[in-house]
Structure formats: C-alpha cells, structure tokens
Amino acid sequence: MSGTRLPAAEFESEEIALASAPPGPDGGPDMVQFLDPDGRLNDHPEFGGFSSGTGAERLKALYRDMYLIRRFDQEATALQRQGQLALWVPLTGQEAAQIGSGRALQAQDYVFPTYREHGVALTRGVRLSEMLRLFRGITNGGWDPRENNFHLYTLVLAAQALHAVGYAMGLQRDQAADPTLAPAASVAYFGDGASSEGDVHEAMVFAASFNAPVVFFCQNNHWAISVPSSVQTRVPLAQRAEGYGFPGIRVDGNDVVAVEAVTNWALEHARSGKGPVLIEAFTYRMSAHTTADDPTKYRLSREEEDWHPRDPLARLEKHLRTTGKAGDAFFDELTKEAKAMAVELRRDVQAMQPPGLEERFNTVYAEPHPLVQEELQAWRDYEAGFIGEEETS
Amino acid sequence: MAVMTVAKAINEGLRAALENNPKTLLMGEDIGELGGVYRITEGLKRDFGANRVVDTPLAESGIIGTAIGLALRGYRPVCEIQFDGFVFPAFNQITTQLAKLRTRSDGMLGAPVVIRIPYGGGIGSVEHHSESPEALFAHTAGLRIITPSNPQDAYWMVQQAIDCQDPVIVFEPKRRYWLKGEVDTVNAPPSPFTAQVLREGSDATVVAYGPLVPVALAAAEAAQQDGHSVEVIDLRSISPIDFDTVTASVAKTGRLVVAHEAPTFGGIGGEIAARISERAFLSLEAPVIRVGGFHMPYPVARTEEQYLPDIDRILEALERAFAY
Numbered sequence: 001m002s003g004t005r006l007p008a009a010e011f012e013s014e015e016i017a018l019a020s021a022p023p024g025p026d027g028g029p030d031m032v033q034f035l036d037p038d039g040r041l042n043d044h045p046e047f048g049g050f051s052s053g054t055g056a057e058r059l060k061a062l063y064r065d066m067y068l069i070r071r072f073d074q075e076a077t078a079l080q081r082q083g084q085l086a087l088w089v090p091l092t093g094q095e096a097a098q099i100g101s102g103r104a105l106q107a108q109d110y111v112f113p114t115y116r117e118h119g120v121a122l123t124r125g126v127r128l129s130e131m132l133r134l135f136r137g138i139t140n141g142g143w144d145p146r147e148n149n150f151h152l153y154t155l156v157l158a159a160q161a162l163h164a165v166g167y168a169m170g171l172q173r174d175q176a177a178d179p180t181l182a183p184a185a186s187v188a189y190f191g192d193g194a195s196s197e198g199d200v201h202e203a204m205v206f207a208a209s210f211n212a213p214v215v216f217f218c219q220n221n222h223w224a225i226s227v228p229s230s231v232q233t234r235v236p237l238a239q240r241a242e243g244y245g246f247p248g249i250r251v252d253g254n255d256v257v258a259v260e261a262v263t264n265w266a267l268e269h270a271r272s273g274k275g276p277v278l279i280e281a282f283t284y285r286m287s288a289h290t291t292a293d294d295p296t297k298y299r300l301s302r303e304e305e306d307w308h309p310r311d312p313l314a315r316l317e318k319h320l321r322t323t324g325k326a327g328d329a330f331f332d333e334l335t336k337e338a339k340a341m342a343v344e345l346r347r348d349v350q351a352m353q354p355p356g357l358e359e360r361f362n363t364v365y366a367e368p369h370p371l372v373q374e375e376l377q378a379w380r381d382y383e384a385g386f387i388g389e390e391e392t393s
Numbered sequence: 394m395a396v397m398t399v400a401k402a403i404n405e406g407l408r409a410a411l412e413n414n415p416k417t418l419l420m421g422e423d424i425g426e427l428g429g430v431y432r433i434t435e436g437l438k439r440d441f442g443a444n445r446v447v448d449t450p451l452a453e454s455g456i457i458g459t460a461i462g463l464a465l466r467g468y469r470p471v472c473e474i475q476f477d478g479f480v481f482p483a484f485n486q487i488t489t490q491l492a493k494l495r496t497r498s499d500g501m502l503g504a505p506v507v508i509r510i511p512y513g514g515g516i517g518s519v520e521h522h523s524e525s526p527e528a529l530f531a532h533t534a535g536l537r538i539i540t541p542s543n544p545q546d547a548y549w550m551v552q553q554a555i556d557c558q559d560p561v562i563v564f565e566p567k568r569r570y571w572l573k574g575e576v577d578t579v580n581a582p583p584s585p586f587t588a589q590v591l592r593e594g595s596d597a598t599v600v601a602y603g604p605l606v607p608v609a610l611a612a613a614e615a616a617q618q619d620g621h622s623v624e625v626i627d628l629r630s631i632s633p634i635d636f637d638t639v640t641a642s643v644a645k646t647g648r649l650v651v652a653h654e655a656p657t658f659g660g661i662g663g664e665i666a667a668r669i670s671e672r673a674f675l676s677l678e679a680p681v682i683r684v685g686g687f688h689m690p691y692p693v694a695r696t697e698e699q700y701l702p703d704i705d706r707i708l709e710a711l712e713r714a715f716a717y
Binding site: 112139151152154156159164165166168169198202205206359362364367369 | 463
C-alpha cells in the first residue's frame with residue numbers, strides 16, 4: 001500500500017449521512033391502493049379484477065379478522081405484562097397486510113412465516129392459543145404445520161425464505177408428476193429488516209433460476225427494531241425484484257382490499273407456472289418490536305402520529321359506516337365476540353402446562369441415538385436420586 | 394463383488410438411491426453436466442434428468458435452505474458441498490434450521506436431508522480445500538455425521554444416509570476417492586452409526602476415521618514389526634460415536650490413541666478421550682493420546698506433509714502410551 005493518508009480528522013468530525021432519509025407514510029405513485037385513508041374505495045385498473053369482492057359481506061369478514069387479531073394482540077401483550085408469557089411480538093398496524101394476503105391463499109398453498117404473522121395464522125385456521133405456546137416457553141413450535149399448511153415461526157430471520165423456495169421446487173415436481181393436483185404456491189413472509197439478509201437474496205436467485213411458484217411477501221413496517229428501513233434499502237424494496245427478473249409490486253399494506261387483490265394476482269401468477277413475485281406491503285409497526293422493546297428511544301411520537309390516520313382498521317370502519325355496509329349492530333356484535341375470544345384465550349393460556357425435560361430428549365432425533373438414550377437414562381437416575389433422598393429424610 | 398474406487402462407489406450408491414426412490418434428488422454446484430469437481434455424480438444427470446440432478450446457483454446456504462423446503466415436501470435431497478471450506482455459508486441453515494426442525498416441531502416434522510462434503514487434506518490444494526470441520530457439526534444435536542474410509546462403506550453409507558429419517562452429513566475423505574476396494578452391492582455392512590474393528594490387537598487401540606484409516610492400519614503393521622499388537626478401529630460414525638465398541642477394545646488393550654486430521658483442540662479425539670476415561674478408567678494403562686492437526690488454520694500445501702498425521706506420528710503416540 002502507498003503512503004497516502006486518509007483525512008481521518010475530517011471523517012471523525014462528520015457524521016456519515018444515510019443514502020436517503022427515513023421514508024414517511026407516503027408510499028409513492030406506484031403503490032397499489034384501493035381504499036384510501038378516508039375510507040373511499042376506488043377501482044384499480046390493473047388489479048381491480050383480482051379482488052375477491054368489495055361487497056358488504058366480504059368487507060365485513062375482512063374487518064372481523066383484522067379486529068379479532070388486533071384484540072388477540074392486545075390480549076397477548078397484556079398476558080406478557082402479567083408474566084403469563086415470556087415475550088410477545090405485537091402486530092398492531094400490520095393487520096391489513098396479514099389478513100389481506102392470508103385470505104388470498106388457498107388450502108393447498110403453503111406458508112412460511114417469520115415470527116409476527118399472527119394474522120396470517122388466523123386465516124389459516126391455527127388456534128390462537130397455540131400461537132402463544134412458543135411465547136410461554138413450553139415449545140419452540142406450537143402447532144402442527146401439516147394441518148393448515150402454515151409452517152412454524154422462524155426466528156433466525158430470512159432462513160424461511162429459502163425453505164419456501166425449496167418447498168415450491170417440490171410443488172413444481174409434484175405437479176409435473178401428477179398434473180391433476182391443484183396448482184399450488186408457497187409464500188415466504190419476511191420484513192424490511194430481513195430483506196438485508198443473504199438468505200433472501202439467495203432465495204430470490206433460486207426462485208428465479210428454477211421459476212419456482214413462490215410469492216415473497218415483504219411487510220415493510222419501516223423498523224427493524226430500532227433501525228429505519230432507509231438503512232436497509234435506498235429504493236422501494238419491490239424494485240429489487242426487477243434485478244432478479246420477476247415482478248415486484250408495492251401495495252398499500254394498510255389497505256386490506258388492495259393487499260388481497262395483489263396477493264390473488266401474485267398467487268395466480270405463481271400457481272400458473274409464471275414464476276415468483278415479490279410483494280412489498282408498505283405498512284407501519286404501530287407498536288414496539290417486542291414487549292422487551294422501547295420505541296421512544298429511537299423514533300419520534302410525531303412519526304407514529306403521522307401514521308395513525310392510515311390505521312388499517314380505522315379506514316375500513318370508515319368505509320363500512322359511510323357506505324352503510326355496516327353499522328353499530330355489526331361493530332357491537334364484533335366487540336362482544338372479541339371479548340369472549342379474549343376470555344377463552346386467557347383461560348387456555350393459564351391452563352397450559354410446561355412439558356418435562358424428558359420430552360425434549362425424545363424430539364432431537366427420529367431414530368434411536370445411543371448418546372441421547374444414555375444421557376436420558378443418566379438424567380432419570382439423577383432425578384430418581386432426589387426422590388429417594390426425600391423419602392429417607 | 395466388484396472392485397471400484399471410493400469415488401465410483403459413491404457414484405453407484407447415488408445411482409441406486411435415485412433408482413430406488415423417485416423422491417431422491419441431488420443438488421449442488423457443478424454436479425450436472427460436469428459431474429461435480431470430483432466427478433462423483435458423473436453421468437447421473439444424463440440418466441436421471443435435470444429435475445433430479447440439479448445444478449444449483451453458486452450459493453451454499455441456498456442449497457441447504459431449499460433442500461430443507463424440498464424435504465418438507467417429501468423429497469430426499471442429497472446436497473453436495475463442493476469443498477469442506479465452502480460449507481460455512483450454509484452453517485446457519487445446517488445448525489439453526491436443519492438440525493433443529495424435529496425438536497422445534499416437538500417431533501412432528503423432520504428434514505431428512507443428506508449433505509455430502511469432501512473433506513481433509515493431502516491433495517496439495519489451495520486454502521479452504523483441505524479442512525476437517527467435523528467437530529463443528531458434531532457439537533450440534535440433531536445431526537448425524539458419518540465418514541467412509543473404503544469403497545464398501547462409501548457405496549452403502551450414502552444410501553443408508555438417504556434412508557435415515559434424520560439429517561446426515563457424509564464427510565467423504567477426498568484424498569481417498571481413488572482408493573480401490575471390493576464392493577458387495579448385495580449385502581450391506583453393519584449400521585453406518587457403528588464402529589468397526591478392522592484389525593485385532595492386544596496391546597493398544599488406535600481409533601481413526603475417514604482418510605486416516607489406511608494410515609492407522611499401516612502404523613499397526615509397523616508396530617507389529619516392533620512386537621506390539623495394535624487393534625485398529627474405524628470409527629465410521631462421528632455422531633453418534635459408537636463408544637461401546639471403543640470401550641470394549643480399550644478394556645482389552647488398556648491403551649488408546651485417537652487420530653484425526655482435524656486440530657486436536659476441541660476435537661473428536663478429546664471427546665473420545667473424556668468418555669473413555671470415564672467408561673474404562675480402571676482398564677487404562679496410559680492416558681488417552683490424541684494425534685491430529687495443530688491449533689492453526691490448515692497450513693499451506695507445501696507444509697501439509699509435516700502437518701498431517703502420518704504413520705510416524707501415530708507410532709510416536711503409541712510409544713508414549715507404551716512408556717507408562
């Protein structure tokens with residue numbers, strides 16, 4: 001190396017600026033939106049035909065899902081505060097992104113969630129209380145993924161994106177072997193933070209190379225714990241798809257109607273053999289990253305206030321009320337239903353019993369393993385020794 | 394009985410697995426048209442097609458991660474990692490995802506993925522092409538790790554790994570790919586998760602695996618000339634380790650030397666020494682002695698002859714054991 005000296009002093013005195021400022025709530029002109037924050041419903045030239053309908057019953061059903069999962073979220077947060085759960089990962093603000101995409105799925109599709117997809121889980125029919133077992137510390141899973149084609153939560157971010165692509169490669173082969181199978185796709189959920197992980201890149205490369213029937217569903221909630229999405233990317237995340245050679249769409253993640261329509265389009269695209277799609281749901285994490293997080297340390301309350309008018313539930317409620325599609329009777333009934341759900345949830349959680357360590361020994365390997373068997377026996381003998389002591393003392 | 398090399402035996406084993414189970418598929422870098430950098434998969438793409446012998450993008454995490462997804466869909470992916478030193482981009486997928494899927498799902502799910510890794514030195518190659526990272530994986534519960542030392546095991550182990558319900562890493566001793574031997578394609582050898590006594594002896598036991606098995610056998614032969622009867626065990630399985638076979642041998646001989654190419658510190662030899670000192674303490678006439686690599690990154694090729702355990706290093710260890 002030459003003797004050239006870097007102007008170190010200057011670097012020290014300056015803060016290195018971010019490539020772009022933290023983005024606000026404006027998703028830009030390319031963002032697909034049907035329902036605006038004031039509750040006005042507009043058609044969309046490209047995706048309008050892919051909506052499952054905007055009639056009263058359909059929209060009320062979507063609202064009900066969103067309302068119930070928000071109530072579930074509040075209840076889980078309360079259970080954590082009361083020491084019933086070790087941790088909780090709130091989804092408040094992301095209900096439309098999750099319910100809209102989840103309701104676009106068909107039974108044969110397979111979902112690979114990250115750890116915040118409680119709303120998607122609801123749409124797949126996972127029992128709400130089962131989602132809390134992980135956070136109560138009694139399992140690292142919680143449900144049987146084969147029952148609802150909803151995989152376990154993945155905590156090492158982005159690892160599941162590759163699993164989704166591999167699963168889609170399996171779907172492709174199954175379809176080729178048996179063309180009578182219902183076409184299916186897999187869906188990889190991840191966030192703006194995880195989009196920086198190498199596994200997301202590799203997943204998109206593999207998906208493109210093999211034209212895998214997979215939908216990458218990125219919820220850009222703007223915060224990876226304390227780091228804004230501007231640190232993860234300079235361009236709208238949806239634009240990255242272009243570099244891999246498949247479509248990328250930014251959708252208003254707080255508009256359940258738009259999310260559902262765009263996801264319907266993407267799933268059909270994937271299922272019909274046209275390859276992967278990236279959806280960026282532009283949304284906002286209205287709450288903390290987890291119950292162990294304190295957003296006042298890194299973001300302004302003004303920013304949170306800026307997003308409040310875009311609340312996914314508020315805008316659909318406005319629409320339902322102003323159009324007369326739903327009135328007090330519907331909302332009152334829903335409040336009662338949610339309350340009953342919360343009571344049941346609390347009862348279920350408090351009834352959950354921790355497993356014994358012995359069960360953990362038996363889940364490490366499928367086939368007999370001499371070391372595990374030896375250690376299990378040694379542990380049993382050790383435990384039995386304590387029982388003996390109690391009896392003699 | 395047919396005589397073939399270790400490389401050909403693995404190739405034939407993979408062929409049999411592809412024929413026997415339509416869900417078996419191979420994935421890896423350059424394994425299709427080229428047949429792999431060591432030609433282990435030669436001819437298989439031609440015979441089974443690109444959907445079952447998959448040339449993947451150059452991304453190891455991608456290979457293992459997509460293999461997990463394929464396994465969840467009922468497939469039996471066999472992944473080739475091109476060289477030992479290139480497995481690390483996939484370390485996360487192997488240790489946090491593959492190894493843990495069964496326990497995370499409370500036993501409901503499994504991912505029977507097989508990972509083939511050519512390992513070890515002695516081929517005069519460049520950095521990252523001669524390493525022995527088996528201990529890093531052996532430390533992770535949920536994985537099984539086996540390593541053949543001869544064509545017969547090579548042929549069967551890869552098939553037994555594919556049949557296993559647990560994820561299995563097959564470490565292939567790359568400098569022994571051209572070792573020839575008889576292969577019985579009808580009668581399978583004992584379980585791949587057991588050790589085998591290859592040579593009986595009464596004065597000391599040498600445990601080795603993979604590339605060092607022929608070295609251990611040669612050392613035992615040389616020791617015989619000096620009047621020492623040395624038993625040689627091919628460990629075959631690194632996780633689990635067949636301690637029963639090793640313990641029985643040490644109970645008989647009273648002395649144990651463990652040899653591997655990997656560095657001794659924190660290695661498989663240390664684990665064997667600790668377990669055997671518990672299981673056979675009163676039989677031991679000498680401490681368990683390890684022969685292995687030094688605490689340094691694998692050295693440059695022109696020094697590897699000095700670095701790699703050879704016959705003399707094993708004999709010297711035996712001498713130390715006999716000195717007690």
